[in-house]
Amino acid sequence: MFVFTLCLFLWSWLSSIHGLEFRYHNSMEMEQYLKDINKTFPDITHLHSIGQSVEGRELWVLILGQHPREHRTGIPEFKYVGNMHGNEVVGRVLLLQLIDYLTSRYLRDPLVTRLLNSSRVHILPSMNPDGFESSARDCMYTVGRYNKNGVDLNRNFPDAFESNTDREREKEVRAVMDWLKTESFVLSANLHGGAVVASYPYDNSNGGGELQGGQSISPDDDVFIHLAKTYSYSHSEMHNSNSCSDSQDFTHGITNGYYWYPLPGGMQDYNYVWAQCLELTLEISCCKFPPEAQLPGLWEANKPALLAYMQQVHLGVKGVVTDSNGKPVQNAVVEVVGRRNLCPFRTDRNGEYYRLLLPGNYTITV
Template identity: 70%
Template sequence: SPLSNQSSASEKQPLNSSLRLRFNSSLTHSITSSPALSIRREHAGSSSGNVLGRVLLLQLIDDLVRGYRNNETWSLQLLNSTRIHILPSMNPDGFDDAGTHCQYSQGRFNQNGIDLNRNFPDAFAGLRRQSRAVIGWLRTESFVLSANLHGGALVASYPYDNSNGGSELVGGASITPDDDVFVHLAKVYSHNHGSMHQGDSCNDNALFLDGITNGYQWYPLSGGMQDYNYVWAQCLELTLEVSCCKFPPVRELPALWTENKRALRAYIQQVHLGVKGRVFDASGAPVQNAVVEVKGRRNMCPFRTDRYGEYYRLLLPGNYTFTVTYPGHEVLTETLNVPYGPDQYSAMKHDFLLQRTPTDPTQVKPTQVNHHGGPSPSAT
């Protein structure tokens, strides 16, 4: 339809494949005009279709389509400004194996016994056997924001999930360079959720302040998808644990959808945080693989422009100093004042124009631009 299309995210296994759907009012692949967001159900479901993550995403699909057809403002604004990719079940094998219970392991693994939420290249180790279909999917789109839905707890978890000492450890948490943004995103979900923000621990020993947690501080794991997405795919992702019961009974599903409906909408809208734009070389052509760094936010793998020369950085409002590097061109440094974009359904747009490196390397000097008429402040 004009609003959606579908494809498979499966390396053809004998039995099942993972169907993904994309929703947007246009066919653009530009992240500056319509940033891409993905939402997935990671593990399982049941043959009778009553597992929370899958049901929530199917409800979200219905919510988006109905709202758009009824000309509801919230849906029109989201779908006119955002590419929303929904993968209702990444593990259809597990979906067919699960039932309606709160047991942790049943339905977690695919038909080959692999837990797909632990089967991604770890940012702190060498590459391991990969969930190739979903990794391939991530490479076809420049995703900006992502979420995966789980059951078994009630908390919004953010990276890192793992550490080798290379990340910053603060109070038992493994902190990313974009920790402030991750904490903000987690709070957006938890405070728009019906009860997550209350910090219910599901009868565990500890409460979650504001209903959020750093993944490593909660429990360390390797091969998790949210670390992979952040480090290798330049995409900020949360793990949303949306029910204390992993496989709740049918009678509880309507209330659980009501609890999560507003939070899902609000989270999608956060894809419009920060700043976006393109990087142009001295001839005015957009360039791929230019490194776009923000002072004070040095990532393991630097954020780079895509094949369209586009970049996108999710940032909270404030002043930030950007450094853009591309072979054969001078290093460009600019300071930007970034506003809050979600209310306008658009991040701030700013393009970077590079200058050729002089033939005499001794003449190379960083190009500095301050958009406030004064010396460049530090990133805040």
């Protein structure tokens, strides 16, 4: 027992000095790393699987926070998802680095300590481990993009603008959909590669009133633009509008998803419409599978943006709806006048609501 404890101490000490190695860790190595982190920092982490891939690999999520094992009233839930496309691997690397950064600096760095004390952070480093394991180390080709069944996971979610709600869902997609039912996520981002831009909803349209000037505009468009700019201007290059030589110009380093290209069945629209979770799609590298020598630079470019974006989970207003006896009311509709969402925002099982809003005057009806 003494030897085991000493090993954990030494691992933690070495990790805090040298950091997690900048390379591509396979699924077994990633799983072992997450388990080691969980054992080393049991007070601020909780590791669990939200399901399995087609080939039976666990979809591991590490939760970080002052109370990682359970939701606490007033503490918003935040998440990052990486490696949805198996060959877009930088997000997977950066999320492991983020875990290392947060755990090693808790109680030593005021920003990290404040983040983990005031929010509960969920990190899914790889949503498509099967695709990762089959990927070719290539910048632009699609080998490994899809899951084992050859399906693009970012086209497989129910879509509010299409009548495909009864379509068969892949195991990885069903796992995420079930996950969203267990936690009241407030803010999220999924990390991709092949461009450098922050994309925001809507990704799709059916030509209704949301379609304006070639963009598919959501009721929270101003908030989404703010969130996207928060990431792009905290990033060392994204806000410069054209960080990739073969990419189009993105003013401020952001884009409306539909304006860039229509995308049916996307995860960010599903999060926003059905899970009340505002999500961005972050394209964070020109090359989908860059050489490992580039990984430290990509981490330094994205680290401030990853941290700045997480802090936005506290934007706006939050509260608890209670009845006349002070008992929390579940499923109460909480609407901001002038922002009629496709699915009304409702209180969760604790009676809580969270509405990300920019500073201003609003009328809220319950």
